[in-house]
Amino acid sequence: MASSSIISLPIVVQSHRSTLSALPKLSASKIPVRQYHAFLLKRAPIFRRPYSLTQFSGVLGLPSTRKYPVPERGLYSICFYNPKEKSKSRFEGKETVLEWPILKRWDVPWQWQTVSLSMFACAISFVLTGLVQAAVTSYLGLQIGELSLDEKAELLFVDQAILTAIVLGVIYGFTSTFQPLPEDLFCYDPKEPFSLRKGWLLWAGVGLAGSLLAITLTGAVMTFFSGETPQRETDALVRLLPLIGSSNISTACLVGITGVLAPMLEETVFRGFLMVSLTKWCPTPISVLLSAALFAIAHLTPGEFPQLFVLGIALGFSYAQTRNLLTPITIHALWNSGVILILTFLQLQGYDIRELLQAS
Structure with a gap:
């Protein structure tokens, strides 16, 4: 009975100071290798979620009961792009009349x-x-x-x-x-x-x-x-x-x-x-x-x-x-x-x- 409860728990990713919970489906091994750059586009309406950070303490590394509330966060739209990829636009290489050097x-x-x-x-x-x-x-x-x-x-x-x-x-x-x-x-x-x-x-x-x-x-x-x-x-x-x-x-x-x-x-x-x-x-x-x-x-x-x-x-x-x-x-x-x-x-x-x- 104890073993089954342990299996059903989400995977815990631990750092030297704090931990964040993540689902098994978002394993780091499945992240694409290709490097992308991200930039902020737009901020969506703000909403509250009951997120908290849990700090490990004690000899066995068990979580303590003290919780640190996460401040109010907003949802942002982020665009990823690869700077090494060339544009495939059909307008590439074309110039309008106003772009002629003589003008x-x-x-x-x-x-x-x-x-x-x-x-x-x-x-x-x-x-x-x-x-x-x-x-x-x-x-x-x-x-x-x-x-x-x-x-x-x-x-x-x-x-x-x-x-x-x-x-x-x-x-x-x-x-x-x-x-x-x-x-x-x-x-x-x-x-x-x-x-x-x-x-x-x-x-x-x-x-x-x-x-x-x-x-x-x-x-x-x-x-x-x-x-x-x-x-x-x-x-x-x-x-x-x-x-x-x-x-x-x-x-x-x-x-x-x-x-x-x-x-x-x-x-x-x-x-x-x-x-x-x-x-x-x-x-x-x-x-x-x-x-x-x-x-x-x-x-x-x-x-x-x-x-x-x-x-x-x-x-x-x-x-x-x-x-x-x-x-x-x-x-x-x-x-x-x-x-x-x-x-x-x-x-x-x-x-x-x-x-x-x-x-x-």
């Missing part, structure tokens, strides 16, 4: 005060750098008219390198206080150049072809309405004509200025900082248009504004697609250095470049 905004950590002060500081740095360089040249007794063509080209390269370093330093100084920055801010990533979605070299080719087509159409429309051939980038080129094709050193310096330093400076300021900052308050397409307009105005050539504005739009959308500054820098570099190399080739072939530019 996404950047996560900009600074406010409009930083944007305004940074752009103002860049403009002041540009002016002051030119004045300081002129003063230093005069102080050193260098006469620009007496320099050879190669020396003039080298001096222009040094001036552009100093200007680029100073202006980029200003941008870095204003944004460094917000470190660490998001990964897609000031990104120069040479990886996966031909990726269909974010390949910087692939989309640079697409952007360059699109900009050429758009500028050609813009010129045709302006000619149709005004009856005159629109002014092109002849002002800057006329100042560089004596250096074009004069020697290999001059050509290398001009390509370094127009194909490396100037694109890196302008794209970092107008696309990498200004356009990205505007997306904090404006949709990305509007930010592209605003930055393109300021980019065209900054060149101080009103006759070239339509072409520069269209070029800025192509640069902006190409950058928005890849979120990699190497894309607009490559387009800008190919545009500038391509013109220099073509004119150099024509100069070596005996063509009158000045006459060709005036005729165009």
Whole structure:
């Protein structure tokens, strides 16, 4: 009789301090091996149950009559999941229109005060750098008219390198206080150049072809309405004509200025900082248009504004697609250095470049 009563008792799981009663069906040997994580979802209505903890005491480990009441408890819903399992959703890998990279905004950590002060500081740095360089040249007794063509080209390269370093330093100084920055801010990533979605070299080719087509159409429309051939980038080129094709050193310096330093400076300021900052308050397409307009105005050539504005739009959308500054820098570099190399080739072939530019 005593043995039968012992068998009918539930299994007692004992720890070093207290015990909890459990049914034989909930044996620990039947718990699944796979590890799951649980998180709280919802609290259900509270109800009372006569739970108690029974403490063992005595030499034989028999339960004492002292009971410890369990405080009022609520029932909670708990969800178990395995973090290693991938989602089987049929929407995995699909994107909506709003998730296209070309329409996404950047996560900009600074406010409009930083944007305004940074752009103002860049403009002041540009002016002051030119004045300081002129003063230093005069102080050193260098006469620009007496320099050879190669020396003039080298001096222009040094001036552009100093200007680029100073202006980029200003941008870095204003944004460094917000470190660490998001990964897609000031990104120069040479990886996966031909990726269909974010390949910087692939989309640079697409952007360059699109900009050429758009500028050609813009010129045709302006000619149709005004009856005159629109002014092109002849002002800057006329100042560089004596250096074009004069020697290999001059050509290398001009390509370094127009194909490396100037694109890196302008794209970092107008696309990498200004356009990205505007997306904090404006949709990305509007930010592209605003930055393109300021980019065209900054060149101080009103006759070239339509072409520069269209070029800025192509640069902006190409950058928005890849979120990699190497894309607009490559387009800008190919545009500038391509013109220099073509004119150099024509100069070596005996063509009158000045006459060709005036005729165009």
